[in-house]
Amino acid sequence: MQNIYYFTPMYRLISIVGGNTASQExxxxxFSLGGLLAGMGFSVVCGGGGGVxxxxxxxxxxxxxxxxxxLSGEERTAANPxxxxxxxxxxxxxxxxxxxxxxxxxxxxxxxxxxLSEIALALQAGKPVCGFxxxxxxxxVRKVSSPQEAVEFVLEMIGEN
Amino acid sequence: MQNIYYFTPMYRLISIVGGNTASQExxxxxFSLGGLLAGMGFSVVCGGGGGVxxxxxxxxxxxxxxxxxxLSGEERTAANPxxxxxxxxxxxxxxxxxxxxxxxxxxxxxxxxxxLSEIALALQAGKPVCGFxxxxxxxxVRKVSSPQEAVEFVLEMIGEN
Amino acid sequence: MQNIYYFTPMYRLISIVGGNTASQExxxxxFSLGGLLAGMGFSVVCGGGGGVxxxxxxxxxxxxxxxxxxLSGEERTAANPxxxxxxxxxxxxxxxxxxxxxxxxxxxxxxxxxxLSEIALALQAGKPVCGFxxxxxxxxVRKVSSPQEAVEFVLEMIGEN
Amino acid sequence: MQNIYYFTPMYRLISIVGGNTASQExxxxxFSLGGLLAGMGFSVVCGGGGGVxxxxxxxxxxxxxxxxxxLSGEERTAANPxxxxxxxxxxxxxxxxxxxxxxxxxxxxxxxxxxLSEIALALQAGKPVCGFxxxxxxxxVRKVSSPQEAVEFVLEMIGEN
Numbered sequence: 001m002q003n004i005y006y007f008t009p010m011y012r013l014i015s016i017v018g019g020n021t022a023s024q025e026x027x028x029x030x031f032s033l034g035g036l037l038a039g040m041g042f043s044v045v046c047g048g049g050g051g052v053x054x055x056x057x058x059x060x061x062x063x064x065x066x067x068x069x070x071l072s073g074e075e076r077t078a079a080n081p082x083x084x085x086x087x088x089x090x091x092x093x094x095x096x097x098x099x100x101x102x103x104x105x106x107x108x109x110x111x112x113x114x115x116l117s118e119i120a121l122a123l124q125a126g127k128p129v130c131g132f133x134x135x136x137x138x139x140x141v142r143k144v145s146s147p148q149e150a151v152e153f154v155l156e157m158i159g160e161n
Numbered sequence: 162m163q164n165i166y167y168f169t170p171m172y173r174l175i176s177i178v179g180g181n182t183a184s185q186e187x188x189x190x191x192f193s194l195g196g197l198l199a200g201m202g203f204s205v206v207c208g209g210g211g212g213v214x215x216x217x218x219x220x221x222x223x224x225x226x227x228x229x230x231x232l233s234g235e236e237r238t239a240a241n242p243x244x245x246x247x248x249x250x251x252x253x254x255x256x257x258x259x260x261x262x263x264x265x266x267x268x269x270x271x272x273x274x275x276x277l278s279e280i281a282l283a284l285q286a287g288k289p290v291c292g293f294x295x296x297x298x299x300x301x302v303r304k305v306s307s308p309q310e311a312v313e314f315v316l317e318m319i320g321e322n
Numbered sequence: 323m324q325n326i327y328y329f330t331p332m333y334r335l336i337s338i339v340g341g342n343t344a345s346q347e348x349x350x351x352x353f354s355l356g357g358l359l360a361g362m363g364f365s366v367v368c369g370g371g372g373g374v375x376x377x378x379x380x381x382x383x384x385x386x387x388x389x390x391x392x393l394s395g396e397e398r399t400a401a402n403p404x405x406x407x408x409x410x411x412x413x414x415x416x417x418x419x420x421x422x423x424x425x426x427x428x429x430x431x432x433x434x435x436x437x438l439s440e441i442a443l444a445l446q447a448g449k450p451v452c453g454f455x456x457x458x459x460x461x462x463v464r465k466v467s468s469p470q471e472a473v474e475f476v477l478e479m480i481g482e483n
Numbered sequence: 484m485q486n487i488y489y490f491t492p493m494y495r496l497i498s499i500v501g502g503n504t505a506s507q508e509x510x511x512x513x514f515s516l517g518g519l520l521a522g523m524g525f526s527v528v529c530g531g532g533g534g535v536x537x538x539x540x541x542x543x544x545x546x547x548x549x550x551x552x553x554l555s556g557e558e559r560t561a562a563n564p565x566x567x568x569x570x571x572x573x574x575x576x577x578x579x580x581x582x583x584x585x586x587x588x589x590x591x592x593x594x595x596x597x598x599l600s601e602i603a604l605a606l607q608a609g610k611p612v613c614g615f616x617x618x619x620x621x622x623x624v625r626k627v628s629s630p631q632e633a634v635e636f637v638l639e640m641i642g643e644n
Contacts, residue, residue: 113446120439274607281600
């Protein structure tokens with residue numbers, strides 16, 4: 001053991017949740033949001049699947065950001081191709097709570113009941129949550145209409161450093 | 162969405178499991194092992210706690226490696242200071258299985274029953290497992306006596322690329 | 323091993339979800355609902371806590387029904403006193419999904435974000451869901467205004483035998 | 484709400500863990516153990532699968548005992564036919580910890596790495612553990628050679644009431 005201690009800088013994660021399939025508008029939103037977050041030094045964590053998750057990872061990776069996929073299954077190979085750190089959990093849909101606990105804030109893009117569960121679990125855990133599309137009128141969710149607005153919400157809620 | 166696809170290189174993870182407290186010998190082993198793995202381009206994933214986990218992260222971080230802590234609690238601040246990516250799960254000891262599913266191979270260093278559970282879960286999932294100390298005579302565990310030997314085992318089992 | 327096979331009759335479970343604290347109206351609803359379900363031969367499964375959960379168990383137990391509590395913590399002693407079968411999970415809020423998977427149908431009574439997560443997870447798993455109070459206007463939830471109506475919904479959705 | 488409070492008697496559960504396939508000797512042991520436990524007023528909790536689990540449930544059910552199956556999958560229909568209370572978890576092998584947390588004591592019969600993980604998780608949680616066959620020499624496990632001896636161990640460790 002050595003005398004010099006390195007205090008490792010922590011990656012700062014933002015959760016992006018949404019459907020495994022996505023409309024073009026939702027994918028575009030998620031792609032831009034991932035890129036903007038990466039540009040500000042954040043990493044993206046998601047469920048590692050397709051649709052919104054894949055678009056968010058693609059946008060983040062293109063800007064050089066770290067992308068984390070918390071997978072429902074047991075095989076890391078199931079992650080979408082833009083996940084750089086794949087974590088298979090083997091606990092199915094119950095991994096949803098981990099996706100939202102991992103981020104300092106949560107951005108929901110479209111999605112169905114799985115996404116609603118992530119929004120509810122995030123709010124229950126006290127996370128700031130913004131939403132674009134389907135579930136943006138759930139009480140406690142800040143409705144946003146652009147990726148820029150989502151990033152502003154994140155920065156407003158968790159600070160810039 | 163754009164036409165250019167970036168195929169993100171995946172981080173390759175090795176799980177290091179062991180006690181939350183550790184003897185000097187075990188800490189030294191874990192520290193060296195973390196460093197050697199980082200030097201070969203691997204990242205370390207562990208439970209994010211103290212003892213063996215902290216030593217492994219310290220060794221890995223010192224060599225510039227990525228360190229992932231899959232935490233039992235809900236707060237990322239509970240991670241040891243050498244974790245660069247903290248993932249709170251909120252599922253307690255049940256996160257042990259995720260720690261071993263995340264790695265391509267598992268190295269056990271000392272430890273008590275929690276570590277034994279990780280060894281068993283790893284073997285059940287078909288992961289290569291090597292052990293130093295307490296549980297190295299469990300059938301299916303490759304007994305190793307040095308960090309170098311542990312790294313050789315890992316390379317032998319999962320290949321270098 | 324013997325030649326005679328006993329085909330064990332399965333308990334039929336209905337999930338009742340709701341807040342750990344409850345208004346008098348919500349408690350009264352849950353108590354009556356638990357009793358009505360028990361009277362029709364169903365067992366009640368819930369998170370084993372206070373509020374709506376305790377009232378539902380009390381109502382069910384009073385009519386001789388089996389009450390199952392799937393607890394967030396590790397100690398069965400944390401169950402409310404009307405739980406006859408306490409199952410500690412140690413996985414915290416992630417046990418919510420198990421509560422709704424256990425039932426053939428789900429009745430939500432009041433509740434906050436935890437209850438919303440249970441509703442979402444139930445709908446995602448394809449369970450019939452009825453709601454009284456807070457979340458009764460979530461798409462996919464059948465709004466009910468009395469325990470009798472909730473029971474009718476359950477019978478309509480899953481049949482009487 | 485009424486004035487009369489019913490303090491529901493709690494079912495007392497013993498966990499029986501073991502392989503999904505079993506030798507005739509192991510099945511016979513589990514069958515007898517399930518029956519003896521039921522005869523003393525205990526219920527059996529297990530993973531709800533085949534092999535040792537099915538034999539234990541069969542033995543318990545034949546003596547009129549309650550049998551609880553905590554299933555890895557999402558469908559209660561996957562339980563063996565002697566499970567009277569089926570609880571699908573959808574979290575795969577991670578449900579192992581719940582099986583052992585549910586019981587006041589744990590009896591392991593044969594089994595492979597999954598069973599070893601249950602033994603380790605039980606010991607880590609402070610549960611008394613006895614073992615017949617494969618893993619009976621793990622430190623902390625009381626080796627037993629008959630179902631009667633297993634029951635004596637259980638009674639010795641947790642008392643008769």
